[in-house]
Amino acid sequence: xxxxxxxxxxxxxxxxxxxxxxxxxxxxxxxxxxxxxxxxxxxxxxxxxxxxxxxxxxxxxxxxxxxxxxxxxxxxxxxxxxxxxxxxxxxxxxxxxxxxxxxxxxxxxxxxxxxxxxxxxxxxxxxxxxxxxxxxxxxxxxxxxxxxxxxxxxxxxxxxxxxxxxxxxxxxxxxxxxxxxxxxxxxxxxxxxxxxxxxxxxxxxxxxxxxxxxxxxxxxxxxxxxxxxxxxxxxxxxxxxxxxxxxxxxxxxxxxxxxxxxxxxxxxxxxxxxxxxxxxxxxxxxxxxxxxxxxxxxxxxxxxxxxxxxxxxxxxxxxxxxxxxxxxxxxxxxxxxxxxxxxxxxxxxxxxxxxxxxxxxxxxxxxxxxxxxxxxxxxxxxxxxxxxxxxxxxxxxxxxxxxxxxxxxxxx
Ligand code: SAJ
Numbered sequence: 356x357x358x359x360x361x362x363x364x365x366x367x368x369x370x371x372x373x374x375x376x377x378x379x380x381x382x383x384x385x386x387x388x389x390x391x392x393x394x395x396x397x398x399x400x401x402x403x404x405x406x407x408x409x410x411x412x413x414x415x416x417x418x419x420x421x422x423x424x425x426x427x428x429x430x431x432x433x434x435x436x437x438x439x440x441x442x443x444x445x446x447x448x449x450x451x452x453x454x455x456x457x458x459x460x461x462x463x464x465x466x467x468x469x470x471x472x473x474x475x476x477x478x479x480x481x482x483x484x485x486x487x488x489x490x491x492x493x494x495x496x497x498x499x500x501x502x503x504x505x506x507x508x509x510x511x512x513x514x515x516x517x518x519x520x521x522x523x524x525x526x527x528x529x530x531x532x533x534x535x536x537x538x539x540x541x542x543x544x545x546x547x548x549x550x551x552x553x554x555x556x557x558x559x560x561x562x563x564x565x566x567x568x569x570x571x572x573x574x575x576x577x578x579x580x581x582x583x584x585x586x587x588x589x590x591x592x593x594x595x596x597x598x599x600x601x602x603x604x605x606x607x608x609x610x611x612x613x614x615x616x617x618x619x620x621x622x623x624x625x626x627x628x629x630x631x632x633x634x635x636x637x638x639x640x641x642x643x644x645x646x647x648x649x650x651x652x653x654x655x656x657x658x659x660x661x662x663x664x665x666x667x668x669x670x671x672x673x674x675x676x677x678x679x680x681x682x683x684x685x686x687x688x689x690x691x692x693x694x695x696x697x698x699x700x701x702x703x704x705x706x707x708x709x710x711x712x713x714x715x716x717x718x719x720x721x722x723x724x725x726x727x728x729x730x731x732x733x734x735x736x737x738x739x740x741x742x743x744x745x746x747x748x749x750x751x752x753x754x755x756x757x758x759x760x761x762x763x764x765x766x767x
Contacts, residue, residue: 357504357537358472364438364545365389368469370462372399372430374682375479375513376443377408378415378520384422386549391437392430393465403430411681411709412520434466439545442466442490443479443513445619452626454483463490467497475507475541481566481620482510483627487559491534509533509542510559512566517618518680528552532562570624571639576610577621578642581649584612595764614740614762615649615687617676622646622685650687653738653762654694660736660758667701670725670734673741674707674714681709688740689714695738696720706730708745739763 365388369380372394380392394400402409406423408416422428434440444458459480466476476494478487487510495503511531515523529546531554533539539556546554557565580598587594598609616622625643629636661667676686683689696703697720704725705713713724725733727745731753739746742763751766759766 360507360541361438361473366437367439368434368437369441371444381418381422384428390428393434400430414521434469436469439475440466441477446480446482448626454627463493467494472505478510479513481624482563484560484563507538507541509538510562525551530555530562530565532557532559534559567624567628570621574621574625575642577616578645580610580612582645614653616646617686619684650690653691658700661700667735668733669701669703669736670730671705672739672746673743675741678742696722704730
């Protein structure tokens with residue numbers, strides 16, 4: 356029998372104050388919980404304790420400021436005793452696309468000394484199947500004084516879309532899977548206190564695979580769209596017409612092609628499935644390959660156009676991994692701009708309205724930052740890489756007499 360869970364948890368400790376941890380910590384703080392947010396980076400802790408934020412996400416600044424001002428949210432470098440612990444740390448991959456669980460292990464081992472009987476520990480990080488059970492084992496190694504049934508351990512994968520995090524944090528349905536039935540119930544009861552979506556209960560291994568399956572489904576669908584775009588190019592057919600018309604079928608929903616798939620989730624998570632079932636995960640691996648090859652394909656297209664001009668100026672519009680955000684992680688747009696510069700395809704200028712400074716890698720390659728207006732004036736070739744709102748709304752007459760490669764289909 357499990358030791359009784361705290362029926363009214365009050366103190367929450369959130370490990371990791373990134374795109375998931377910070378919104379979660381500040382939301383819980385504004386719901387009246389006493390929240391300690393923990394991050395390994397001192398500058399992140401200082402920024403948050405001053406009521407500021409280190410990432411951009413709509414309305415997050417207001418939420419964090421009010422959470423900190425009310426005294427309900429504090430940031431620190433180390434965890435402290437609490438009723439509920441949430442691990443929201445990155446789960447990247449290492450060489451060979453093998454999952455890197457270093458941050459999860461470090462977070463689990465960091466909380467182990469402060470855990471007490473009846474505590475609930477939730478892993479929100481997207482993780483390979485079996486990770487939640489591993490968290491339990493890492494803690495057991497350090498806390499020989501605790502029985503397995505003294506703690507409640509569950510996976511509740513984050514599912515929020517960057518750009519809409521605060522809305523989706525509350526509104527999305529959540530999957531909760533414990534390492535045993537009591538853990539599932541305890542985690543479910545906790546989330547019910549602050550989400551309005553449905554709570555769907557299962558075990559931890561199923562919850563882990565559900566999350567991976569969601570992102571992989573999207574990756575495979577986008578790979579299909581990307582492959583279709585290359586087929587259309589060969590057949591001289593407009594891919595956007597094909598997808599628009601096909602999607603009028605009641606059971607067809609093809610996603611959009613683009614310059615490739617970026618971000619820290621969709622381009623990463625399918626590898627966790629491939630790594631755990633390499634022989635079976637054939638389609639998933641090929642889809643990853645298709646999406647990863649798209650930036651090179653775009654570079655080749657730009658090179659073909661550039662070869663017809665003498666020293667062309669090429670404007671790359673957008674560097675973020677998707678529209679209306681500042682996140683450059685795994686961004687295909689960034690990769691394309693860098694490759695164009697590396698290969699000396701032309702004089703490269705880059706427009707990214709959501710960042711203040713170009714990444715060092717691009718500066719080192721001689722890429723110059725530009726405002727949109729300036730880029731539209733100076734460029735011979737315009738490569739639209741991100742469908743930011745600022746780019747959608749330009750007067751299309753500005754594109755006359757330019758060579759335009761619109762990888763997102765926004766100017767059709
Ligand atoms: N993309 C396309 N075509 C499309 C849709 C997206 O090329 O039709 C590209 C985007 O431009 C971007 C990449 O795919 O480069 C990923 O963008 P996204 O908006 O599909 O997803 P993320 O990575 O921002 O967030 C995803 C979401 N997962 C699903 O929609 C199934 C989100 O709900 C997850 O919480 C998040 O991953 C995560 O953290 O796992």
